[in-house]
Amino acid sequence: MFQVKAIKMYDDTMKKKTVQFILLLLAACLACVSHGFGEAGGEESILVVSDAHLTEDARRHAEMMEAVIRAAYGRSAVLLLGDNTNNSHAGEHALALQWARTIEWRTGAEVFVIPGNHDYGAHTGPEEFRALYGAYGWDRAFSRDTATASYAAMTENGTCLLLLDTNRIAESRMVQPDGGITADMLRWVREVLDALPDGTLVIACGHHPILPQDRNGRTPGADALSRTLRACGVGLYLCGHDHGFAAAERDAPQQITVGQPQAYPGWAGILEKKDDGFLWHTERIYDPESAFFKTLLTDTRALARSMGQGTLSTTPYAGDEGAIEWFAEAFMAFVGGEMTPETCAAMLADDNCRKWREVETRTVVKRWILGLLENCPEDVRQISIPGSRKHPAAE
Secondary structure: OOHHHHHHHHHHHHHHHHHHHHHHHHHHHHHHHOOOOOOOOOEEEEEOOOOEOOOOOOOHHHHHHHHHHHHHHHOOOEEEEEOOOOOOHHHHHHHHHHHHHHHHHHOOEEEEEEOOOHHEOOOOOOOHHHHHHHOOOHHOEEEEEEEOOOEEEOOOOOOOEEEEEEOEOOOEEEEEOOOOOOOOHHHHHHHHHHHHHOOOOEEEEEEOOOOOOHOOOOOHHHHHHHHHHHHHOEEEOOOOOOOEEEEEEEOEEEEEOOOOOOOOOOOEEEEEEEOOEEEEEEEEOOOOOHHHOOOOOHHHHHHHHHHHHHHOOOOOOOOOOHHHHHHHHHHHHHHHHOOHHHHHHHHHHHHHHHHHHHHOOHHHHHHHHHHHHHHEEEEEOOOEEEEEOOOOOOO
């Protein structure tokens, strides 16, 4: 009797999963048809921004928000890739929502929002985030992962946006800074991609980076996500979190990390849809001669020096000007998207790098800066990304 019940339960489960997959397949096909899948033309220009870290002081962020709005003119879509707020306070979410509404109202671009670790807090989890930001992606989605705030939506020009909630929340509702990707979410990702018609252009997005491989220990499930995207032919993953522009490729997907819009070098990312994939380039959103931009440059360098000084303060190289300046140069190269192989090789060969390797400090800062140089996030000012069309998943 038990065996019969077990078989019946298994059959019911399989039937349910089959029905769910058929419904998802129909939804994906309808989304592709309604957004012009397979039609000629369909140019796409997408603005990509992350880590605005808005506070309740609207005046403090006014120039940044206006600069992003100006950059959104002529774009078909705007992606806000998380940490839209700094502390997940109600007033911060209100300002972020006002900003998203203003972008759509003034520019006509569709706005799509996902959460970063700073967007969750004691009173805001996935369910609350979906309710707040539903109008900016979730409500327009053809598939949703209800355990998180992940969703899949089609742009007006037929590009599939796979927008992932890469946050990890402990039982205490505390958000883990480095995120995490669950097995359940990976199953949902695979189902969405399997249901898409072959040849669909796909852009995968999340707040947390999933490459290079050495950071996978920081973000549980990162390697599994990159393998899933690669197996399904998705060649592009956009993210934020690290507050600096960078590119990393390990076969596939091509990962591009987006810097903060209110920080040096004052760039936003632009993704142009092409017949054979995408062209990524950066666009300056501030006048480099303006007082505001010069303040950004000064403040960023001061921050870099402060981080270097603080990390070395309890080591034999405390106050060592060469070691501090070495860190500042590496930091500025990263946030400015200028970590080319030549730059990284030169900095790693510098005698001041030896000092950093010698010091007995296990801080995140030391691991982070050396990891960046050793893995060389490439210059991100212009990258061509071929092969971003979904193909049948490899077995």
